[in-house]
Amino acid sequence: MAKHLVVYTSKYGSTREVAQAIADGLQAEIANADDNPDVRSYDLVVLGSPIYGGDYLEPIKNFLRGNKPLLAERKIAAFITAAAHWERDPGLTGEEDELLFTQQEYAAGLANLTGGETIDCRGFGGRMVPEDLDDADRGILEWFYRFLMRKPLEGFDLIDLAAARRWGEELRETVGD
Numbered sequence: 001m002a003k004h005l006v007v008y009t010s011k012y013g014s015t016r017e018v019a020q021a022i023a024d025g026l027q028a029e030i031a032n033a034d035d036n037p038d039v040r041s042y043d044l045v046v047l048g049s050p051i052y053g054g055d056y057l058e059p060i061k062n063f064l065r066g067n068k069p070l071l072a073e074r075k076i077a078a079f080i081t082a083a084a085h086w087e088r089d090p091g092l093t094g095e096e097d098e099l100l101f102t103q104q105e106y107a108a109g110l111a112n113l114t115g116g117e118t119i120d121c122r123g124f125g126g127r128m129v130p131e132d133l134d135d136a137d138r139g140i141l142e143w144f145y146r147f148l149m150r151k152p153l154e155g156f157d158l159i160d161l162a163a164a165r166r167w168g169e170e171l172r173e174t175v176g177d
């Protein structure tokens, strides 16, 4: 049995793909946060969530709330997926920039919520396909693009599975197998 576990949440599947690539590199098991996996037999727990409206998705927060004492005794790594290009869009004013944490800060924040020993954190680019979004999400993003980015809603695909796999391998080198 693997000594490491990747626990993720994902609404439209991109974070699940990144989580799987990390788990492959780390030679870890993988579980959806909704399944509330038992973390007791794992040395390192890697947590992953996409960023929605500047926050983590509820299932990973729920998992953290329910497992805090166990996670506090483990080695922790955390990753997030996000729309990286929003943060370096030259059309953003300084004021709007301040509203957007960096990917690294989001990932570090997720690890900090556990109280465990943080090994490493990483932000990855995600993916957004306008046609896949439910009505509520499309409405939010159409507003965001129109009023803050001043352009029509457009999708992006920043997924880099090779980079995710490499990070998994790096984690394995750091904590051993």
Ligand SMILES: Cc1cc2nc3c(=O)[nH]c(=O)nc-3n(C[C@H](O)[C@H](O)[C@H](O)COP(=O)(O)O)c2cc1C
Pocket: 009, 010, 011, 012, 013, 014, 015, 016, 050, 051, 052, 053, 054, 055, 081, 082, 083, 084, 086, 125, 126, 127, 128, 133, 137, 138, 140, 141
């Ligand atoms: C409604 C909505 C809100 C989002 N909010 C943010 C955000 O605040 N910051 C950001 O960097 N990316 C944001 N994103 C981009 C997502 O983090 C990105 O598309 C991610 O890859 C989605 O993960 P999933 O496919 O696992 O659900 C948002 C996407 C949607 C659809």
